[in-house]
Amino acid sequence: xxxxxxxxxxxxxxxxxxxxxxxxxxxxxxxxxxxxxxxxxxxxxxxxxxxxxxxxxxxxxxxxxxxxxxxxxxxxxxxxxxxxxxxxxxxxxxxxxxxxxxxxxxxxxxxxxxxxxxxxxxxxxxxxxxxxxxxxxxxxxxxxxxxxxxxxxxxxxxxxxxxxxxxxxxxxxxxxxxxxxxxxxxxxxxxxxxxxxxxxxxxxxxxxxxxxxxxxxxxxxxxxxxxxxxxxxxxxxxxxxxxxxxxxxxxxxxxxxxxxxxxxxxxxxxxxxxxxxxxxxxxxxxxxxxxxxxxxxxxxxxxxxxxxxxxxxxxxxxxxxxxxxxxxxxxxxxxxxxxxxxxxxxxxxxxxxxxxxxxxxxxxxxxxxxxxxxxxxxxxxxxxxxxxxxxxxxxxxxxxxxxxxxxxxxxxxxxxxxxxxxxxxxxxxxxxxxxxxxxxxxxxxxxxxxxxxxxxxxxxxxxxxxxxxxxxxxxxxxxxxxxxxxxxxxxxxxxxxxxxxxxxxxxxxxxxxxxxxxxxxxxxxxxxxxxxxxxxxxxxx
Numbered sequence: 001x002x003x004x005x006x007x008x009x010x011x012x013x014x015x016x017x018x019x020x021x022x023x024x025x026x027x028x029x030x031x032x033x034x035x036x037x038x039x040x041x042x043x044x045x046x047x048x049x050x051x052x053x054x055x056x057x058x059x060x061x062x063x064x065x066x067x068x069x070x071x072x073x074x075x076x077x078x079x080x081x082x083x084x085x086x087x088x089x090x091x092x093x094x095x096x097x098x099x100x101x102x103x104x105x106x107x108x109x110x111x112x113x114x115x116x117x118x119x120x121x122x123x124x125x126x127x128x129x130x131x132x133x134x135x136x137x138x139x140x141x142x143x144x145x146x147x148x149x150x151x152x153x154x155x156x157x158x159x160x161x162x163x164x165x166x167x168x169x170x171x172x173x174x175x176x177x178x179x180x181x182x183x184x185x186x187x188x189x190x191x192x193x194x195x196x197x198x199x200x201x202x203x204x205x206x207x208x209x210x211x212x213x214x215x216x217x218x219x220x221x222x223x224x225x226x227x228x229x230x231x232x233x234x235x236x237x238x239x240x241x242x243x244x245x246x247x248x249x250x251x252x253x254x255x256x257x258x259x260x261x262x263x264x265x266x267x268x269x270x271x272x273x274x275x276x277x278x279x280x281x282x283x284x285x286x287x288x289x290x291x292x293x294x295x296x297x298x299x300x301x302x303x304x305x306x307x308x309x310x311x312x313x314x315x316x317x318x319x320x321x322x323x324x325x326x327x328x329x330x331x332x333x334x335x336x337x338x339x340x341x342x343x344x345x346x347x348x349x350x351x352x353x354x355x356x357x358x359x360x361x362x363x364x365x366x367x368x369x370x371x372x373x374x375x376x377x378x379x380x381x382x383x384x385x386x387x388x389x390x391x392x393x394x395x396x397x398x399x400x401x402x403x404x405x406x407x408x409x410x411x412x413x414x415x416x417x418x419x420x421x422x423x424x425x426x427x428x429x430x431x432x433x434x435x436x437x438x439x440x441x442x443x444x445x446x447x448x449x450x451x452x453x454x455x456x457x458x459x460x461x462x463x464x465x466x467x468x469x470x471x472x473x474x475x476x477x478x479x480x481x482x483x484x485x486x487x488x489x490x491x492x493x494x495x496x497x498x499x500x501x502x503x504x505x506x507x508x509x510x511x512x513x514x515x516x517x518x519x520x521x522x523x524x525x526x527x528x529x530x531x532x533x534x535x536x537x538x539x540x541x
Contacts, residue, residue, distance in 0.1 A: 007150035011190045014143035018189070020136030024129050044291055047081045051088020055096070065089060065224045065242060069235040079234070079298040083241045086224075087287040087294070090217070090246075093189065094283040098276050108145070111138030147193060171254050174208050178215020183222055191216035192279050200272035207261035209275050214250050214257075217283065221246040237301040244297060249286035317341075317380040325387055328397040332388075335381055335404045336463065342377045342411045343459040345370050347452060349418045354448050356422045357441065367422040374415035381408045403529055407462050410522040417522075421515050424508060434504040439494060443487045444509075447516050450480055451523070458523040461530055470530040477524035484517050 051068075068082045068089075111134045118131025182191040192213055199209040221243035228239035253260070264274055290297075319337040324330040349370045355363035385405055429435065436444070454476050461469045491509055 007147065007194075010143050010146035010150050011194075013139055013146065014190050017136045017139030017143055020139065021133050024133030024136055044081070044084045044294065047084040048088040048091075048287070048291060051085040051090075052092040052095070055089040055092025065227070065239065069224075069228050069238045072234045072238050079237055079241070079301065080294045082238050083245070083294045083297055084291055086238060086242045087245065087290055090220075090242075090283050091287050093220075094280045096189070098280050108138045108141035111135065111141070113138075144193060147190070147197065171211055171257055174211035175215035175218065175250060175254060178212035179219035179222060180215075181212070182216040182219025183226075188216040188220035188223075191219065192276070196272045196275040199275050200270065205261075206265050206274070207257060210257055210261055210264075210278055211254070213275060213279050214253060214282070217279075218243075218246050218250050233305050237298070237305050240305060241294075241297045241301045244300070245286070245290050249282075249290070253282065253286075317377055317384075320380055320384045322387075325384075328388060328401075331384070332397060332400045332404060335384055335408075336400075338377060338381050338384075339404055339408050339411070340459055340463065342374055342381070342408060343455065343462075345373050345377065346411050346414050346418070347455055349374070349415060350448060350452055350455065353418050353422050353425075354445065356425050357436070357444055357448075359435075361426065364422045364426045367419055371415045371419040374412055378408050378412040381405075403462070403526070406529070407526055410525055414519050414522045417515050417519055421512060424511065428508045429505060434508075436505050436509065437494060437499055440491065440505065440509055443490070444512060444516075447480075447483065447487070447513075450476075450483065451516060451520055454480065454520055455523045458526050462526045465530050467530065470527040473524050473527040474531065477520060477527070480520045481517065484513055488513055 065086050068085050072079055072082045115131040115134030115136075115138060119128050119135060120131075122128040122131070178191060178195070181194075182188045195204075195209050195212045195216070198204045199206060204212070221239075224239040224242050225236075228236050264278065267274065269277065317338050318341070319334045321331075321334050324334055349367050352363045352366045352370065356367065382405065385401060388401065454473065457469060457473050457476065460466070461473050488510065491506070491513075495503060495506060
């Protein structure tokens, strides 16, 4: 029992080490990797090589598949080149399996030692994240050694030998077991390495080992489908195409597995290495032969998986890609794009509020619905940012994290204020049959137009961090406050002139002026964030 537990813990350590390497590489080079992928999809050979290269870095074809899936889900990459990249990723992970089987055990303590030193001393820097990656590589090498050591006594147990002796007849059953094993271990690499160890120990025949390897590849395709279950239709098509490619390859090879096993067994190579070589060349031949059929596979996947319905699109975040959470720069960019969507909804609320002021009752319901949309987006952004490892963020990323959450919070508060303003206008003016004076309507219309301009400029400053635009926004805030003050004085003058409409709506009118002033402050707050730099603090408008 203890030996089995050691084997399971070694497999878990391998999966964890792979995760650490992937997250470390993504945090340092994530934006560059996405840029390489996005620029390499125009030609199929380049897309294929990009899939191999990226997978060699992140140590996981699943990680590359998640990257490509997020690209397709956001309409940044079309389906056909994405499928070619995934085929390259399958070859990349097979090559890494071969490299990791070399005797590199002496590197494990070196990687872990140096990685811990750099990670703890310079945690929030690029060097610290590279140290994290070195720790992951050290754990992978250590886990591979532990898997081999733990598997040997297990293979010598009589019960285990009896259990594996049943895997000698049904080719499809053996492949299915290999797929299940890959899913349970969450790594086709672990499944292939253990299969090679069992073959070297004579526990399973070479033919069964080949079936298990093919099944492990199929299991990695099923894992990709599971990981893409939460993606939109475009993202699911990538995982489906990858799975179908692997299924076709399995069905093409399994009928000839007996002849293939006899032919390979004659080669002057030990069984353990032969299993690894078969894993490499099987994926290489399968993927190279499948590349020309990527277009046909893309069309088939589009037929199988229909496009998502567009109902209630504004209620659902579009850009919060979970696979980007390990890459702070990309995750923050996604959160920023979703925050801009919040700004667009707030802009629609202001336009609808203007209709309420002019007497349209239906517009008040529109304002309420839009405020619900703002709340949904704000909650999604907040939870998305909360899932980011903020303690590992570099200084610049940490500052951007705070800017995004502050901007989202300001927009959410603005939405609540606009909704309350609409309700008050309906209750105290429209339902009470008390109309604003013509001058009052004109003033509120002018202020709302200025507020819309400031909101649009605010979103531009939030996105671009342009110093000139930030100064312009700060000046616009001061001019808006002056305009509010002037309109307050003119309202009081109308009260002195005994304007009946102004008297009836005075409390409401002054309250709206105060709310518009608060909205303007919320919109313009981003200007001070951008200008909060030493070289700008000395400059005056």
